Amino acid sequence: MPAFIHHIATETPEFIYSNEFARERMKGWVTEPRAKRMVEMIYERTGIETRYSASDDFLRDDGVLFRTLSDGTINSPTTGERNALYAKAARELAVRLARKTLAECAVFEKGEITHVVFASCTGFANPGPDYHIIRELGLNESVERYTVGFMGCYAAFPALRMAAQFCEANPQAVVLVMCLELCSLHLQVSDRPESIVANALFADGAAAALVSAREPAGERPYYRLQGFQSALIPSGETHMAWDIGDHGFNMVLSAYVPELIGSNIREMVGGILEKRGLGLAEVDEWAVHPGGRAILDQIEEQLGLPGEALEMSRGVLRDYGNMSSPTVMFVLKGFLEEAETERAMTCAIAFGPGLTVETAVLERCGAAVGTARGEGKGEKVALGEAVGMLDAGG
Structure with a gap:
C-alpha cells in the first residue's frame, strides 16, 4: 500500500536580511585582514540573496545573543543561551507552521492526525515543539510523537520514510512531518575558513508535510512515495561533521565536500x-x-543534467539559503506549485554529516491550478530594508 504526501507547507521566522548586509556585518566582526578578504570572496559566491533568522541580533549592537563588544568584536554566547532562544522560537514557528499546514490542506481534520514526526538538529527542548503542536492546536492527546534528532541536512528523508512506514502498517494513519532548523543561532564568529563558510550558507526555516495512505482526490498536485535509499561516502567522514561545543554547535565543513559528492x-x-x-x-x-x-x-555536471534541471534548487538557495533539513522540502513544494504536467518522476537527494546521502523516489501527480511559488508566505519584518540594504527576494 503506497503512502502519499498530500501537501507541503513552509514557513520562515520573521526576520529577513540580504546577503550584502550579512557580508558587511561579518566583515566587521572578524579580526584578521585575511579573514575579511575571505568573507568578501565567500559571500559573493554563495548564490544566496536573502535569508531568514529567528533573531534580529545581526542588526543590533546590544542583541540578546550576539553583542558587539567595546573593541568592535562580538561576544560568543554559551550553548545554553543559544538553546534557550531555540526553545522559544522553535515552539512559536512550529505551532504557526502546523496551523498553516492544516489550514491549507482541507483533506484532513485536526482530529485525524495520528502521528507527529519532528526533525531538528539545531536545538533541544522537552517538552518540545511536537508537544506544543498537539496542545496548542487541540490535537488528540493520544497522537504518537517521534523526534528525528541531530541528523542534519538529510533528516527530511528519514522523517518521511518513518511516516510512510506508519501509513503502510496502518492505513488509517495520518502523519504530520515537520523539519525545523534555526541554524543562525549557532553563528560562530571566527577567522577560521570553515566557520566563515558555514555562516555564509546557513539560515533558518521550517517545512511540514501531511502523509497518509489515503488515495488523494486529485484536486491538487501530490506525491506518491515510491521508495527511499541511504548511502555513505566514508571518505568524507571528517569533511562534514556537526558537534556540540560550549559556545554553540560546531560545524566542520570542508572545501572538499562538493568534490567528494561529485565524484560519487x-x-x-x-x-x-x-x-x-x-x-x-x-x-x-x-x-x-x-x-x-x-x-x-557538481551534481549538474556529474549527472549530465540540462541547465534548467536544478533551477528549483538554485531558486530556494537564492531566496532562503541552506536551512538544513527543511530545505529539500522547500524544493519539493516548489515542484508541486509549478507543476504543469499530470505526472512526473522525481528524484530527491540530500546530504549530511558522514558524508551521508539520502534519496527518495517520488511520483508527482497532478498539475497545479492557480498557484504561484511563494504564495501565502506571509508578511515578514524586512530588517535589511531598515538599513537600505535588502534586495528583492523570495
Whole structure:
C-alpha cells in the first residue's frame, strides 16, 4: 500500500536580511585582514540573496545573543543561551507552521492526525515543539510523537520514510512531518575558513508535510512515495561533521565536500534508480538539497543534467539559503506549485554529516491550478530594508 504526501507547507521566522548586509556585518566582526578578504570572496559566491533568522541580533549592537563588544568584536554566547532562544522560537514557528499546514490542506481534520514526526538538529527542548503542536492546536492527546534528532541536512528523508512506514502498517494513519532548523543561532564568529563558510550558507526555516495512505482526490498536485535509499561516502567522514561545543554547535565543513559528492553521485544515484527500474533519463524532476552552489554545480555536471534541471534548487538557495533539513522540502513544494504536467518522476537527494546521502523516489501527480511559488508566505519584518540594504527576494 503506497503512502502519499498530500501537501507541503513552509514557513520562515520573521526576520529577513540580504546577503550584502550579512557580508558587511561579518566583515566587521572578524579580526584578521585575511579573514575579511575571505568573507568578501565567500559571500559573493554563495548564490544566496536573502535569508531568514529567528533573531534580529545581526542588526543590533546590544542583541540578546550576539553583542558587539567595546573593541568592535562580538561576544560568543554559551550553548545554553543559544538553546534557550531555540526553545522559544522553535515552539512559536512550529505551532504557526502546523496551523498553516492544516489550514491549507482541507483533506484532513485536526482530529485525524495520528502521528507527529519532528526533525531538528539545531536545538533541544522537552517538552518540545511536537508537544506544543498537539496542545496548542487541540490535537488528540493520544497522537504518537517521534523526534528525528541531530541528523542534519538529510533528516527530511528519514522523517518521511518513518511516516510512510506508519501509513503502510496502518492505513488509517495520518502523519504530520515537520523539519525545523534555526541554524543562525549557532553563528560562530571566527577567522577560521570553515566557520566563515558555514555562516555564509546557513539560515533558518521550517517545512511540514501531511502523509497518509489515503488515495488523494486529485484536486491538487501530490506525491506518491515510491521508495527511499541511504548511502555513505566514508571518505568524507571528517569533511562534514556537526558537534556540540560550549559556545554553540560546531560545524566542520570542508572545501572538499562538493568534490567528494561529485565524484560519487553518479554511481550512487544510478544504482538507487536501477533498483526502482529507472535510469537517469527517466527522471523528470530533480529535487536536490541546495547545500551550496558548488554542490549543485557538481551534481549538474556529474549527472549530465540540462541547465534548467536544478533551477528549483538554485531558486530556494537564492531566496532562503541552506536551512538544513527543511530545505529539500522547500524544493519539493516548489515542484508541486509549478507543476504543469499530470505526472512526473522525481528524484530527491540530500546530504549530511558522514558524508551521508539520502534519496527518495517520488511520483508527482497532478498539475497545479492557480498557484504561484511563494504564495501565502506571509508578511515578514524586512530588517535589511531598515538599513537600505535588502534586495528583492523570495
